[in-house]
Amino acid sequence: MLLVQFCVVNNIIDKLKSKILNIDISKYASSRNFKNGHVSKLSPYISKGVISTKFVIETIFQNKTEYRKSEKFFQELAWRDYWQKKWQMSPNIDVDLSFNQKPVAHRNLPKNVLDANTKISAIDNAIKEFYNTGYLHNHMRMYIAAICCNVGQYHWLNPAKWMYYHLIDGDWGSNALSWQWVAGTTRQKKYIANQENINKYFFTNDKNTFMDKSYENLYSFNNIPASLTHQKTIQLNTILPKKIKPIVDDSKPTFIYNSYNLDPNWYLNEAGNRILLLEPSHFKSYPVSEKVMDFIITLSSQIKDIQIAAMEFNELQDIIKNCNSIHYKEHPFARHYKGIKTERDWIFPDLEADGSFFKYWNKGIKQFNY
Structure with a gap:
């Protein structure tokens, strides 16, 4: 089921190119945050290096797509490059990047999140599906990170590793730095969404949950909900193929x-x-x-x-x-x-991510020919 869902077939590049050309770019910006939004599902192939962000953008513009219609989609791809370039510049992204996360009350993981038992129906259903498929909507990732880091006051690292473990499109740079962005360590601002926001984008009608509060209340960080105080430690292991010595022809690279x-x-x-x-x-x-x-x-x-x-x-x-x-x-x-290093393809190859994303974006888009 998984392999069919993620379209692993012969001539994969041609199939992915066709997939890119069939994305409804005009609906992406307005619908991407909704559970049933028009998203590309190209991320597994980008994160695993099958195709690059540059390849996606070039394919879109070869189709004579108007820039105005594609700007938001273009920007989301640029975010991926931006996090990767931040990682290039940072010797270690497993520690708080620019600012210390605070407050931090826990270093493990919230049990009720791992068990899909938060009593927030959209969250719990998404986590159950996540365990089965490896797919998690980007907006839902932010909700979960906000609940762990900013409502439950868990340090971001172990929850981020739990999510990365299960993600089919796992990319440690984007994943870790997105969690840090939510936790306020890349900037002195945290991300939080309340129950009203979750209900809107995931078509639920939950009330009286620990997220059913005003933003002012949630941003006060005064009280950790009792259901998030139960910690859990988990052992994450990788099953690797059997170790076999490869056959190498020394006359070839x-x-x-x-x-x-x-x-x-x-x-x-x-x-x-x-x-x-x-x-x-x-x-x-x-x-x-x-x-x-x-x-x-x-x-x-x-x-x-x-x-x-x-x-x-x-x-x-x-x-x-x-x-x-x-x-x-x-x-x-x-x-x-x-050995001999090949540079990766970038949308904005000559830019470094030495400031905010929008500084990076505004510089890059001025240089881009589309």
Whole structure:
């Protein structure tokens, strides 16, 4: 069911291009925050590096789409690049980025959120679906983060790792920094939505929940609801494929793929050893569910003659005699790789994310040719 839902098929790039061209861009801006909104569901393929944000935008404008109609969609893709570039500039995004989160009362996870038992019907139903499918609406992600961090006063890191574990489109940069944005550590402002807002966008009619309060009351941070005081510690583990030594032809270059680079067009016409590297140390620090790992491996099958190596980079390096022939794509999780680095594609390639998003956006859009 999962593989059908997320359209993993032969000629995946052509299929995704067709999917992009069929997005109703004009309805995206007005409906994207609603449960049944017109969203693209391209995120799993972008986060896993099958396609880039640049590819999506170029495809849209090749279709002669008016900029005015596509601006909000364009902006959301730019947010993804912005978080990735913030991550490039930051040695460690697992700590509070610019400001300390406060107040913080808990360091684990709220039990009733994990158990889908908040008594807020939209939240509980979304979490149950999330466990089954790996899909979570972007607006719902913000609601859950706000409940954990700002209502329950849980530090953002462990709840963010729980969400990342289950997300089919998990991207630690966007996920961690979005949680930090909600918790007020990227700026001195927190995000909160009340029950009225949740009811509006998810078509519910809940009343008398712990979120059924005014914004003034919620933003006071005076009292943690009793139902959010029960903490839970969970063990998140990744099931990796069996460790098999890859076969390497030393006369050819070696192209290293990982869970963030599954681009089937990367060096497509060059013969070489193609290896999906799944490092145990990485997945110990940033575990993913069995559904997510299955999705990664299924996507990798679109890359011709790919071999899977569940080992550390230095172990693989010992197998490859000609280390100067190693190619990989730039990514913060690949900082320890050695070899010839390919830069990722960006919408605004020459810009750094050294200020606010809208500073980044306003500079970039002036330079963009569409």
